[in-house]
Amino acid sequence: MANFDxxxxxAGMAGASLAAEVGGHLRVLLLEAEEMPGYHTTGRSAAFWEECYGGPEIVPLSRASxxxxxxxxxxxxxxxxxxGRSEDRAKLDAFEARFADSGARFERLPSAAAQAHVPSLRAEWSEAIWQPHCADIDVAGLHQHYLKAASAAGVELVTRAxxxxxEREGDGWRxxxxxxxxxxxxxxxxxxGAWADQIAELAGARPLSIQPLQRTMLQVRADPPLPRTGPLxxxxxxxxxxxxxxxxxxxxSPHDETPVPPSDAAPEELAVxxxxxxxAQVLDAEPVKLERTWAGLRSFAPDRKPVIGWDARAPGFFWFAGQGGFGIQTAPAAARLAGQVLRDAQRDEMTxxxxxxxxxxARFG
Ligand SMILES: Cc1cc2nc3c(=O)[nH]c(=O)nc-3n(C[C@H](O)[C@H](O)[C@H](O)COP(=O)(O)OP(=O)(O)OC[C@H]3O[C@@H](n4cnc5c(N)ncnc54)[C@H](O)[C@@H]3O)c2cc1C
Incomplete structure (x- = not known):
């Protein structure tokens, strides 16, 4: 039986990024249930970095990443x-007010300017806020980058585990x-990820009500298509x-959030x-072919913020969970912070x- 610190x-994005951060400092074992790390939520994302996503409390993690x-x-x-439509103007105003001091960068567009970005957008969707810095993320590339960095730092990855x-054994665990x-x-x-509460229960730690919410995604061939470089x-x-x-x-995506138990999520026909x-309500285009559908689980703590830190009541149990719908775009700063908290190490420029x-x-009492 091998010993590790x-x-x-x-070994999704959370585990891989944390392993890369702490690998050079501790003897680390990275355990993954599936044959392929990234099979669950990490491999099913919409792959964007959108600085307001997740709310003002998440902006610092996204910006720091x-x-x-x-x-x-x-x-x-x-x-x-x-x-939004004209009746949604108050919601756009509220968005601007909510994020005004968050550090996110955006600007209100004049009425009907959205159609210059998305020509097939129906005319009633006349109101818009533009975020120039939003980008696509190469999720597989980032995940592989972290797995490689972890391996180079001596981390042992074991899949199908x-x-x-x-169980408690002395000061540690078996x-x-x-x-x-x-x-x-x-x-x-x-x-x-979605199993965070189950793992806590196995270890005798108190679960934190981290709830997986299922989200559906469709890949649609549309006529006319969106401009290739068009916005999210x-x-x-x-x-x-x-x-x-x-x-x-x-x-x-219909932006659905259906509470489900942790599982290998599959899209529901009704959601599709x-x-x-x-x-049909948003785009003046024909969905000529449904090429692919999939679903993934976004797992949230009750206050929708990630959970990063030692469990005060279960010594030796560290939480890095509740990454919700922003676990890719926040991965670099969240993992750096988690590694520093875990090792009680100095903060750096990123964190x-x-x-x-x-x-x-500790915020859950
Ligand atoms: C449809 C959709 C769109 C999204 N879009 C975006 C986006 O555009 N941008 C963004 O930043 N985020 C997005 N997200 C969120 C992002 O994908 C997640 O926050 C992130 O992938 C969570 O990573 P994770 O490592 O915590 O979870 P996972 O990738 O699910 O990894 C957890 C791993 O733990 C393993 N595991 C569980 N139990 C055990 C056990 N008992 N033993 C061993 N291993 C175990 C699982 O097999 C799994 O591989 C999206 C999510 C979904 C579903």
């Missing part, structure tokens, strides 16, 4: 539009996988978003039908302005 459970993502070549500029037993392999580790980091377009009321994916196809209904207390599990 730290086992990270889950920007330079790392840009310098690493993981961002492709796209721009984003929040749109579904942890089903976690872990057992479904196929009977065992590891002895000093500490445990819970980066298991989001409803100010939160009922849809879409963006071009290739010359002819686009990604479209609802998405196509919304498509200096972040308030770790806001993300601590």
């Amino acid at each position: 730290l086992a990270i459970i889950g 920007e330079a790392y993502l840009r310098d690493g070549g993981f961002l492709s500029p796209r721009g984003a539009l929040y749109i 579904r942890i089903e037993s976690i 872990l057992r996988s479904a196929d009977g392999r065992e590891w002895r580790v000093g500490a445990l980091a819970n980066a298991s 377009t989001l409803d100010i009321s939160g009922a849809f978003y879409f963006k071009p994916e290739s010359a002819n196809a686009m990604w479209f 039908a609802q998405a196509l209904d919304i498509f 200096l302005a972040l308030d770790a207390e806001r993300f601590s599990p």
